[in-house]
Amino acid sequence: MAETSFDLIVVGGGPGGYVAAIRAAQLGLKTAVVEREHMGGICLNWGCIPTKALLRTSEVYGLIKHAEAYGLSVKDVTFDPKKIVERSRKVASQLSNGVSMLMKKNKITVFDGTAKLAGTDGARRKVAVALKDKSNVTLTAKDVILATGARARQLPGLEADGKLVWSYKEAMVPPEFPKSLLVIGSGAIGIEFASFYRTMGAEVTVAEVMDRVLPVEDAEVSAFAKKAFEKQGMKILTGATVSNLKKGANNVAATITVGGKAQEITVDRVISAVGIVGNVENLGLEGTKVKVEKTHIVIDQWGFTGEPNVYAIGDVAGPPWLAHKAMHEGVLVVEKIAGVKGVHPMKTENIPGCTYCQPQVASIGLTEAAAKAKGLQLKVGKFPFIGNGKAIALGEPEGFIKTIFDAKTGELLGAHMIGAEVTELIQGYSIAKTLETTEAELLATVFPHPTLSEMMHESVLAAYGRTLHI
Incomplete structure (x- = not known):
């Protein structure tokens, strides 16, 4: 017993x-x-x-x-x-x-x-x-x-049936790969599956009800991501609502409304990724x-x-x-x-988020828009992958790193990245925020060369008008 x-x-x-x-x-x-x-x-x-x-x-x-x-x-x-x-x-x-x-x-x-x-x-x-x-x-x-x-989450009329309309679970174990796919929702889960299936050769359409993909990310990251996805051959529909899924023997006809205009597309499978x-x-x-x-x-x-x-x-x-x-x-x-002494409540602003699509996306803290909405005076720095030797050597020169500081205190308010391996790089800013690092410490930090991490330093330098390699 x-x-x-x-x-x-x-x-x-x-x-x-x-x-x-x-x-x-x-x-x-x-x-x-x-x-x-x-x-x-x-x-x-x-x-x-x-x-x-x-x-x-x-x-x-x-x-x-x-x-x-x-x-x-x-x-x-x-x-x-x-x-x-x-x-x-x-x-x-x-x-x-x-x-x-x-x-x-x-x-x-x-x-x-x-x-x-x-x-x-x-x-x-x-x-x-x-x-x-x-x-x-x-x-x-x-x-x-x-x-x-x-x-x-299951929305009325868009419920997963495990055959033609998939949740994340069915999308992970397809008996065969669909030639065409509609992904409803462009959060991390939806975009990761869209990226996977597009790279493997499927024609992919993404329908997002908000006005941009990856809507929780910084607006510049979302815009860059949309262009990158479209360059890969994805069709991105924002401000879009999906309704009236008509299931055939081995396909689905979906009605998608954008800007008041409805269109119907037929795909092999639908992935519903509309939250939890x-x-x-x-x-x-x-x-x-x-x-x-x-x-x-x-x-x-x-x-x-x-x-x-x-x-x-x-x-x-x-x-x-x-x-x-x-x-x-x-x-x-x-x-x-x-009863452990010295326990501190969790600060959600210090929790990084990662999306493992191609290109990868990672972020922590406030977006530029959210920081401005708080009435803060900002110093914002950006550095592109094309200015980094390691990125060029990897053959992945597309992307950028963006850092946001409080202009008065030097507090690191947020960091936003899109490009190769940024889901690994973001931890550097996680440590910085946890240690309540200001721009002074980050400016004085020595980053190894040649690495992608050098772009983190350059982004900080850029915020203070000191960038070196662009």
């Missing part, structure tokens, strides 16, 4: 949940995790990791198709959709198994099943678990963390002080829900919907529960 009494119960084994459990175990808390499907959650199994495996395949394929530019000759290049998917699934499986091993290493008890709050037993919380083997068990703990994640909703159902929240707004659990700066000893982290607790935010949040909440 498995132990049923714990110091902490974590509901959900995704990035936020399993990291919270590990940190709790490190701090000496007897910890249990309840996971209904896969350890590692959506991120490791059906999100962040397997999509990056697919995108790596498309990146290599794209480079091969342009081999002559590097003095190479490659003929008769083909690809096997089944093997591409198999590699992606193998990567996901390896990491999911790795998380299971981490649970054992840290002596964390894992229950395979679904959990819900079931009241209290004195000062302890009760959690009812319906196990996969059809049995039931009630666990108790002083504290409970809800880390149940989120799922794809929190997994707040069947958690036993009824009769508790846990509040749910717009499908997400409301929390304070410490992850507290309002219900005694019940916390929430990650996607179910609202934006930004990022795995690294969930992980950090999990550690923060656990340390607060354990």
